[in-house]
Amino acid sequence: IETNIPVQSRELWNKHKVKKFSTGEEFEEKFISHVEWTLARSLYNCDDLAAYQATSQSVRDNLVIDWNKTQQRQTARGGKRVYYLSLEFLMGRALDNALINMRTDTSTEDVGETDETLTKGNTSREMIKNAMKELGFKLEDILEQEPDAALGNGGLGRLAACFVDSLATGNYPAWGYGLRYQYGIFAQKIINGYQVETPDYWLNFSNPWEIERAEIQVPINFYGYVDRPQGEQSTLAPSDWIGGERVLAMAHDMPIPGFKTSTVNNLRLWNAKPTTEFDFSKFNNGDYKNSVEQQQRAESITAVLYPNDNFEQGKELRLKQQYFWCAASLHDIVRRFKKNKRPWSEFPDAIAIQLNDTHPTMAIVELQRILVDLEKLDWHKAWDIVTKTFAYTNHTVMQEALEKWPVQLLGRLLPRHMEIIYDINWFFLQSVEKRFPHDMDLLSRVSIIEEAAGDRQVRMAFLAIIGSHKVNGVAELHSDLIKSTIFQDFVKIYGANKFTNVTNGITPRRWLKQANPKLAQLISETINDPNDDYLLDMSKLTELSKHAEDESFQKKWNDVKQFNKLRLADLIKRLNGGVDIIDREHIRNTLFDIQVKRIHEYKRQQMNIFGVIHRYLEMKELLEAGSSIEDVAEKYPRKVSIFGGKSAPGYYMAKLIIKLVNSVAEVVNGDTEIQDLLKVFFIPDYNVSKAEIITPASDLSEHISTAGTEASGTSNMKFVMNGGLIIGTVDGANVEITREIGEDNIFLFGNLSENVDELRYNHQFHSSALPESLLKVMDAVENGAFSTENISEFKPLIDSIKHQGDYYLVSDDFESYIATQHLVDQVYHKEKKEWLKKSVLSVANVGFFSSDRCIEEYAETIWNAEPVKPE
Numbered sequence: 003i004e005t006n007i008p009v010q011s012r013e014l015w016n017k018h019k020v021k022k023f024s025t026g027e028e029f030e031e032k033f034i035s036h037v038e039w040t041l042a043r044s045l046y047n048c049d050d051l052a053a054y055q056a057t058s059q060s061v062r063d064n065l066v067i068d069w070n071k072t073q074q075r076q077t078a079r080g081g082k083r084v085y086y087l088s089l090e091f092l093m094g095r096a097l098d099n100a101l102i103n104m105r106t107d108t109s110t111e112d113v114g115e116t117d118e119t120l121t122k123g124n125t126s127r128e129m130i131k132n133a134m135k136e137l138g139f140k141l142e143d144i145l146e147q148e149p150d151a152a153l154g155n156g157g158l159g160r161l162a163a164c165f166v167d168s169l170a171t172g173n174y175p176a177w178g179y180g181l182r183y184q185y186g187i188f189a190q191k192i193i194n195g196y197q198v199e200t201p202d203y204w205l206n207f208s209n210p211w212e213i214e215r216a217e218i219q220v221p222i223n224f225y226g227y228v229d230r231p232q233g234e235q236s237t238l239a240p241s242d243w244i245g246g247e248r249v250l251a252m253a254h255d256m257p258i259p260g261f262k263t264s265t266v267n268n269l270r271l272w273n274a275k276p277t278t279e280f281d282f283s284k285f286n287n288g289d290y291k292n293s294v295e296q297q298q299r300a301e302s303i304t305a306v307l308y309p310n311d312n313f314e315q316g317k318e319l320r321l322k323q324q325y326f327w328c329a330a331s332l333h334d335i336v337r338r339f340k341k342n343k344r345p346w347s348e349f350p351d352a353i354a355i356q357l358n359d360t361h362p363t364m365a366i367v368e369l370q371r372i373l374v375d376l377e378k379l380d381w382h383k384a385w386d387i388v389t390k391t392f393a394y395t396n397h398t399v400m401q402e403a404l405e406k407w408p409v410q411l412l413g414r415l416l417p418r419h420m421e422i423i424y425d426i427n428w429f430f431l432q433s434v435e436k437r438f439p440h441d442m443d444l445l446s447r448v449s450i451i452e453e454a455a456g457d458r459q460v461r462m463a464f465l466a467i468i469g470s471h472k473v474n475g476v477a478e479l480h481s482d483l484i485k486s487t488i489f490q491d492f493v494k495i496y497g498a499n500k501f502t503n504v505t506n507g508i509t510p511r512r513w514l515k516q517a518n519p520k521l522a523q524l525i526s527e528t529i530n531d532p533n534d535d536y537l538l539d540m541s542k543l544t545e546l547s548k549h550a551e552d553e554s555f556q557k558k559w560n561d562v563k564q565f566n567k568l569r570l571a572d573l574i575k576r577l578n579g580g581v582d583i584i585d586r587e588h589i590r591n592t593l594f595d596i597q598v599k600r601i602h603e604y605k606r607q608q609m610n611i612f613g614v615i616h617r618y619l620e621m622k623e624l625l626e627a628g629s630s631i632e633d634v635a636e637k638y639p640r641k642v643s644i645f646g647g648k649s650a651p652g653y654y655m656a657k658l659i660i661k662l663v664n665s666v667a668e669v670v671n672g673d674t675e676i677q678d679l680l681k682v683f684f685i686p687d688y689n690v691s692k693a694e695i696i697t698p699a700s701d702l703s704e705h706i707s708t709a710g711t712e713a714s715g716t717s718n719m720k721f722v723m724n725g726g727l728i729i730g731t732v733d734g735a736n737v738e739i740t741r742e743i744g745e746d747n748i749f750l751f752g753n754l755s756e757n758v759d760e761l762r763y764n765h766q767f768h769s770s771a772l773p774e775s776l777l778k779v780m781d782a783v784e785n786g787a788f789s790t791e792n793i794s795e796f797k798p799l800i801d802s803i804k805h806q807g808d809y810y811l812v813s814d815d816f817e818s819y820i821a822t823q824h825l826v827d828q829v830y831h832k833e834k835k836e837w838l839k840k841s842v843l844s845v846a847n848v849g850f851f852s853s854d855r856c857i858e859e860y861a862e863t864i865w866n867a868e869p870v871k872p873e
């Protein structure tokens with residue numbers, strides 16, 4: 003590896019080499035030096051926030067040492083590098099995760115010896131917890147000081163976060179590339195039952211986890227025009243793009259520690275800055291204010307994350323974000339490649355780039371531009387390199403989420419890229435025409451340019467397929483669906499081998515060890531794995547099966563669940579203004595039924611709340627008919643129905659669902675007649691750190707999307723990993739979860755995806771009778787049973803089912819949903835041993851859903867990349 007330091011000086015460098023702390027005492031020393039030097043504070047003004055900052059800085063120092071060594075090692079070994087391009091990384095908090103993953107031992111590379119005790123599962127966390135105590139702080143309180151890094155909307159962004167954890171853990175030379183938004187996903191407040199969005203200015207107190215790389219600044223152009231040498235007509239020839247607006251992309255790096263390895267990878271996030279160039283003509287015209295304002299406009303590019311999940315809005319600033327990020331990342335990747343002076347043809351052997359959905363599709367076009375315009379490669383040679391480098395992951399089949407950009411907008415913002423897209427399309431359509439002559443319909447169906455009446459649009463998914471060598475879906479059912487629906491023609495053109503499946507996964511470090519320390523401890527004791535090796539090899543969990551029916555083990559298992567339910571009850575009390583709605587006395591016999599995820603009609607939170615209303619009405623009817631409360635409890639035993647999730651700010655129906663949940667909660671929780679048999683709560687501001695409390699506390703969680711709409715889902719995996727059972731439709735990864743854990747251990751219901759088209763057709767053309775149970779619920783809602791001021795407030799929710807074709811098929815699945823909920827009640831309350839057995843068996847067989855398995859599959863079948871292990 004190159005260096006500017008003269009040979010005779012290097013010895014001195016080695017003599018003063020920085021060292022990691024590896025004992026509690028060394029940590030304490032570090033901590034205090036950060037309080038004094040980094041924060042310029044002291045013993046007399048170190049509050050919890052300062053203690054969090056100093057702890058994080060100290061831990062970061064350790065990570066940076068390993069980060070540097072990892073980068074040197076990966077460069078020296080020269081293996082294939084993987085780049086994961088994602089517009090969202092929903093990281094959550096970093097400190098606790100670092101404490102769990104980090105190795106405090108001085109790595110074997112330089113010292114050649116390791117302190118055995120420090121390589122054990124949880125030792126570094128325990129050590130720091132004790133040291134913090136000695137310093138006068140409680141680790142748990144310190145961890146609470148950290149704001150979530152909420153740079154994502156939901157599943158897609160959280161998947162990226164789990165993937166970078168697994169990439170580091172598997173020792174892959176892999177970087178994530180994203181944007182450093184100043185505002186993450188908005189914070190959700192619930193005011194009078196309505197969602198209110200407030201800005202999430204997460205960088206308020208400086209972020210100890212980022213390393214600002216002021217020296218890495220990439221100029222990025224927008225607008226302008228294209229210039230070609232005199233007489234050159236062809237757009238295929240090297241061309242000059244004369245940009246009209248220029249901003250700088252500045253790098254910020256976040257160290258990503260692997261678990262039980264000294265590999266620390268990098269997540270590079272770009273921040274937009276004005277250039278130092280100054281418009282002197284404006285200035286000279288006395289327009290100083292305007293010329294400064296124009297400069298400031300640059301910062302707006304990375305100001306805010308677009309808050310839509312499974313929906314694309316098509317705003318110019320969003321396209322600017324996408325290109326800004328793609329161009330900066332590719333510039334960085336190409337610069338690193340060029341250092342090695344390898345021929346361009348070896349680019350795909352050195353580099354794999356994974357596109358997380360179509361958001362980074364412009365990277366395909368940008369690489370082609372770099373190769374043709376700047377590096378002067380022949381068009382076809384360049385295109386061969388491009389397609390061998392990229393692979394694309396699709397995360398949805400829903401039309402409203404598929405990206406399309408107006409040709410007019412794209413051509414104005416990125417004129418050279420628009421030419422290149424036309425040329426890509428031209429060669430592609432020519433090849434199609436050759437294989438399927440005279441099929442004009444096919445040509446117009448697969449064209450990158452959609453020629454709809456009015457404005458022409460660029461179909462980003464098609465561009466991503468054409469520019470990639472592999473396309474994958476995120477669960478088996480979904481990967482089959484994309485082949486038979488939205489990408490059907492492309493299967494015909496490229497053959498089925500280009501399309502593959504990699505079922506999603508989650509990291510067991512955060513979602514088991516960190517979120518559920520009690521369960522993790524019980525597991526490691528039970529399977530006799532004191533060093534937590536099962537977190538790397540989840541097949542070890544199958545050992546648990548042996549104990550599934552052992553009564554004393556079941557008791558311990560249940561105790562952990564009750565502990566976690568109490569922890570959630572505390573959170574709910576705090577969020578409810580200190581008012582406790584959960585009867586702690588009976589918490590063991592209270593079923594916690596949870597649905598937390600983005601609010602979306604396709605995810606059917608409306609069906610869940612209709613189910614709650616149905617239950618409530620039935621209970622009231624029984625009481626009115628003279629039943630005793632004991633009799634009611636017999637049929638409708640204790641239950642807390644918990645909701646949580648954000649709606650996109652402009653999504654009217656989703657916001658109405660939130661309001662309905664809160665209105666129902668108010669009525670039900672305030673009804674003393676039903677005593678404590680039913681409670682409803684909407685958890686405001688659902689995010690990663692709340693999920694870490696909520697997930698371990700579920701008895702039952704709901705994954706009830708209309709069949710064929712949820713590509714995978716990942717919270718389903720999290721709940722199962724924490725011993726919760728699932729009520730769900732035959733959709734997304736629920737199918738594989740069923741296969742892995744066994745169909746006896748999951749409550750499936752509802753119509754299958756192959757029947758959805760026909761059911762929708764029936765709704766459109768025959769007014770089919772709605773089930774009694776649902777009509778009863780709708781009547782109550784329509785008659786204002788849950789309305790406060792405006793009786794017809796919830797009418798749109800009813801109408802969409804009754805009069806607008808019931809697109810999400812609530813009426814078709816409602817009865818089987820209610821019947822299945824009834825079965826759940828029976829098993830939970832009457833057959834507790836059966837329930838606990840199902841819970842244990844679920845965890846025993848959840849191993850497949852570790853994101854480590856996903857990453858191995860991507861590495862083997864898509865990237866052809868190998869780990870680079872520390873010696």
Ligand code: NTF
Nearest residue numbers: 157158312397398476712713714715
């Ligand atoms: C989401 N897609 C899907 O809706 C989830 O089912 C899936 O688990 C995650 O991706 C992760 O794969 C999107 O957010 C998007 F953008 F594609 F619509």
